[in-house]
Amino acid sequence: MNVDSAIVSHLAVTVASGDFAKQATKAGAISQSIIYYIPSTGSKAIFMSVYEFPVATFDRLKNPAEPPAYGQEVLRKNGFVFSVAGPHDSIFDPTTADGKNVSALYATIYKSDTYSLR
Numbered sequence: 001m002n003v004d005s006a007i008v009s010h011l012a013v014t015v016a017s018g019d020f021a022k023q024a025t026k027a028g029a030i031s032q033s034i035i036y037y038i039p040s041t042g043s044k045a046i047f048m049s050v051y052e053f054p055v056a057t058f059d060r061l062k063n064p065a066e067p068p069a070y071g072q073e074v075l076r077k078n079g080f081v082f083s084v085a086g087p088h089d090s091i092f093d094p095t096t097a098d099g100k101n102v103s104a105l106y107a108t109i110y111k112s113d114t115y116s117l118r
Contacts, residue, residue, distance in 0.1 A: 001035075002114050007101045012036045012044060024070055028057035030080075037091065037105070039098040047102065048086040048109055055079050075112045084109050 003011065016032040024032050029051050037047040051070045058081040061069060071085035086109045092099040108114045
């Protein structure tokens with residue numbers, strides 16, 4: 001993920017775990033991570049989840065009558081789909097430095113050129 005160097009120190013990435021991660025693995029996810037935003041003061045907050053699926057698996061999971069269970073497709077390359085489930089609301093006051101950072105991140109997370117896949 002290509003992120004502004006001033007913001008990258010506010011991010012932490014972990015491997016997804018728990019019941020939903022198990023469900024995603026069972027559905028066919030080959031990798032999944034949680035990206036946290038760490039504010040200047042206060043506790044970290046989940047910013048987004050990212051998933052990688054084989055193309056055929058991701059396409060099979062789509063249901064046009066429902067929101068995507070494993071995020072919105074951002075990049076399709078080499079037989080894989082990279083998808084992102086980001087925040088639906090601002091997680092910080094947009095007038096603060098953290099709010100501006102999160103807004104800048106949000107403006108890039110659904111753009112394919114933000115990511116590099118294998």
